[in-house]
């Protein structure tokens with residue numbers, strides 16, 4: 001009888017010089033007021049940032065602003081269960097919603113001199129560093145798929161995409177990268 | 183591309199937004215006191231403005247928040263956007279308000 005538990009495989013990602021798949025990570029979507037966000041930030045060990053469209057990152061953990069009461073929390077995969085327990089303990093008694101979405105999405109890194117130009121092939125945001133500096137993050141659209149875009153350095157972006165859209169996104173990027181190279 | 187000024191995120195491209203119908207429609211506080219006609223009007227009757235219209239929009243593919251806007255339906259120009267629960271800027275109020 002075949003094993004009922006399927007082996008988890010990475011999604012299909014079209015090869016491209018500027019794009020690489022980031023390792024599997026633990027992820028949560030946290031909803032709540034600013035005291036909830038402050039508690040979660042201290043539990044994760046990241047600075048507490050309330051500014052819209054701003055990411056707070058420290059070592060391998062990050063809290064990305066998605067909305068006034070919504071953050072995407074990212075942590076190393078091997079810390080998943082331990083951090084989940086600590087978050088639940090720390091947030092107990094405060095009205096909040098903590099949803100684990102580790103396997104819902106995958107992360108791609110787009111890096112290089114032409115990273116912003118490549119992303120602009122499908123994303124209409126102004127990605128000039130003056131308008132979208134390092135540390136800024138947002139949920140947005142890339143062509144027909146929703147992504148979370150986070151600029152981690154001037155020439156490096158972290159993109160979160162729902163895993164069934166990863167093939168579409170990466171093929172689109174590979175096609176655009178081909179045009180850039182031409 | 184049309185830019186819409188989200189009260190939380192700032193100016194963002196229009197594909198991130200979804201239209202949410204006419205704004206400032208208050209639910210009757212006591213629906214049982216309404217006639218069928220009044221209730222039907224509340225549910226279905228909307229203004230069809232040529233000019234400045236009070237609208238709800240949602241920054242669906244951004245911060246996810248609903249907000250209100252004043253938009254000129256003849257030019258598609260957004261005159262103002264503001265948070266839910268606030269009144270539109272007095273100088274720009276729509277024709278029906």
Ligand SMILES: [Zn+2]
Nearest residue numbers: 188191241245
């Ligand atoms: Zn917004």
